[in-house]
Amino acid sequence: MRGSMSGSQGLLRALLRLFSKEVKQYVGTDQFGNKYFYIPERKNWLGQTMRERRFVEARDKKEVDYREGDIPMEWEAWIRKTRKSPPTIEIECSQFHQSLCAMVLHLFSLLIFWTHSSLLMSRQREIEERAVNLESGDLPE
Known part of the structure; x- marks a missing residue:
């Protein structure tokens, strides 16, 4: 009804x-x-x-x-x-801003990871070189 x-x-x-x-x-x-x-x-x-x-x-x-x-x-x-x-334009700008911020944060985290990885690889090469020098009897000056 x-x-x-x-x-x-x-x-x-x-x-x-x-x-x-x-x-x-x-x-x-x-x-x-x-x-x-x-x-x-x-x-x-x-x-x-x-x-x-x-x-x-x-x-x-x-x-x-x-x-x-x-x-x-x-x-x-x-x-x-x-x-x-x-609020149409405001919402669109807000959504664009949020996605832009997310992208920047992602790129920043990749940059930090890459920098950290590069430093670790550089440090690892340095340690390996010292180990080879110690085995061969070459002492660092």
Whole structure:
């Protein structure tokens, strides 16, 4: 029974959207695949001013399945209108920065490993040379 009620409500919303000239604009997608939309302020068919709407369409969940933390903090702030602009560029830069940092750390660890290996190999050659000199009776000067 409840399923048919929510289905009819969805149909009613779709019809109202069709007649109210409500056009959703795609804003961005978060790292979980949730899509964010915006409907600008507009006049309805009665001439009333309708406030702007910001909302998320979940990738694989129903709206009632959402828990705190399922939407990234930056997007949550945008939906609640505590931030003016969507965080798409900020998130992309943050992800790029994180991958760049990871790459630099990896290269740095390789450099340290290579330097350490070179020093160990150099030290090992030095010890081997001394051993050969000691066996042959040549004493270092």
